[in-house]
Amino acid sequence: MNDPVSREIKKGIDLRRHIAITQRDYPQATGEFSQLLGQIALAGKIVSREVNRAGLGDILGKSKEENIHGERQARLDLYANAVFTRALIHNGGICIIGSEEESDPIAVRQPELRGKYVITIDPLDGSSNIDYNASIGTIFGIYRKISSPGTEKSANLADLLQPGRDLVAAGYIIYGASTVMVYTTGQHVYGFTLDNSIGEFLLSYPNIKIPENEGYLSFNESYFSNWDKPVQQAVKEFRESGLYSSRYIGTMVADFHRNLLAGGIFMYPAERDVPGKRQGKLRLLYEAAPVSFIIENAGGAGSDGFERIVNKQPENLHDKTPLFAGSKKLVGRVEELYRDWSEDS
Ligand code: P6P
Numbered sequence: 001m002n003d004p005v006s007r008e009i010k011k012g013i014d015l016r017r018h019i020a021i022t023q024r025d026y027p028q029a030t031g032e033f034s035q036l037l038g039q040i041a042l043a044g045k046i047v048s049r050e051v052n053r054a055g056l057g058d059i060l061g062k063s064k065e066e067n068i069h070g071e072r073q074a075r076l077d078l079y080a081n082a083v084f085t086r087a088l089i090h091n092g093g094i095c096i097i098g099s100e101e102e103s104d105p106i107a108v109r110q111p112e113l114r115g116k117y118v119i120t121i122d123p124l125d126g127s128s129n130i131d132y133n134a135s136i137g138t139i140f141g142i143y144r145k146i147s148s149p150g151t152e153k154s155a156n157l158a159d160l161l162q163p164g165r166d167l168v169a170a171g172y173i174i175y176g177a178s179t180v181m182v183y184t185t186g187q188h189v190y191g192f193t194l195d196n197s198i199g200e201f202l203l204s205y206p207n208i209k210i211p212e213n214e215g216y217l218s219f220n221e222s223y224f225s226n227w228d229k230p231v232q233q234a235v236k237e238f239r240e241s242g243l244y245s246s247r248y249i250g251t252m253v254a255d256f257h258r259n260l261l262a263g264g265i266f267m268y269p270a271e272r273d274v275p276g277k278r279q280g281k282l283r284l285l286y287e288a289a290p291v292s293f294i295i296e297n298a299g300g301a302g303s304d305g306f307e308r309i310v311n312k313q314p315e316n317l318h319d320k321t322p323l324f325a326g327s328k329k330l331v332g333r334v335e336e337l338y339r340d341w342s343e344d345s
Contacts, residue, residue, distance in 0.1 A: 093116070100283060
């Protein structure tokens with residue numbers, strides 16, 4: 001069997017060794033991808049250290065800057081953005097970055113630093129939770145450059161506006177009770193836990209698959225009256241099934257991680273009559289698409305209620321989308337209710 005999971009992949013091996021084993025399945029691999037993933041892990045360790053000290057340093061609280069969405073950027077947001085962009089541009093084998101914290105793409109200008117990969121990133125998802133010591137996280141997606149072959153020419157926006165189905169890899173890092181990095185290259189979903197005593201991410205979840213008939217309903221109840229009728233109906237059915245409990249902390253990547261491991265569904269639906277939330281609040285490119293790519297590879301589904309998130313073509317860097325991510329059964333029911341609703345209306 002050429003499947004890396006069936007190979008000698010044991011809990012406790014470090015990320016570097018894991019990448020080396022799984023990259024054996026890609027004879028054309030040049031090591032650039034491994035280098036890129038290693039840089040993401042390094043930046044994650046640095047951010048993890050600051051998150052763990054946030055209460056002690058002067059990092060807490062809001063900066064004076066605002067991001068493109070008019071949100072006051074938490075100082076840790078800006079710090080995480082700087083750490084990841086610096087680590088990636090200087091040694092990550094990439095040609096362009098699309099970041100939630102940057103209104104425009106950052107293209108790598110120096111030809112000698114340019115690599116063939118494109119990265120989308122939410123450097124620190126869940127900022128609103130920073131000051132309350134709740135889990136926060138980094139979300140990333142990795143594509144190939146498509147605008148022109150090789151690295152001679154600089155990349156451009158077109159390289160970033162790719163649908164999630166073309167992701168080479170996607171993952172996230174959660175800074176919580178422990179720091180956990182989850183990623184997939186399109187076959188299996190792997191989870192690594194940071195062992196601070198040696199500064200290494202060690203394999204803790206060799207093959208994540210989402211459970212089908214158990215888990216949590218995860219959404220912000222306070223918006224229920226703003227949701228479309230199909231979503232309200234789905235929530236009622238899921239609650240009455242008696243199969244699910246409810247959890248929501250307001251950091252998508254942490255809520256999503258719980259559903260990925262325990263089952264259920266995470267929702268951030270559209271609120272059609274609320275300016276700024278007519279397409280929900282979450283961003284397609286660097287939040288919904290990476291987590292949908294992950295959950296599909298874990299046997300689940302990611303949808304906007306009408307189509308797979310990974311099939312959505314981004315028009316702009318900061319497009320928003322409704323997101324339903326969870327077991328195929330629950331996401332499928334939301335889509336079914338939307339189909340019936342569209343036919344009736
Ligand atoms: P609300 C965090 O700010 C975030 O972008 C996501 O991580 C999270 O799922 C959502 O916003 C929470 O939004 O409206 O429930 O506070």
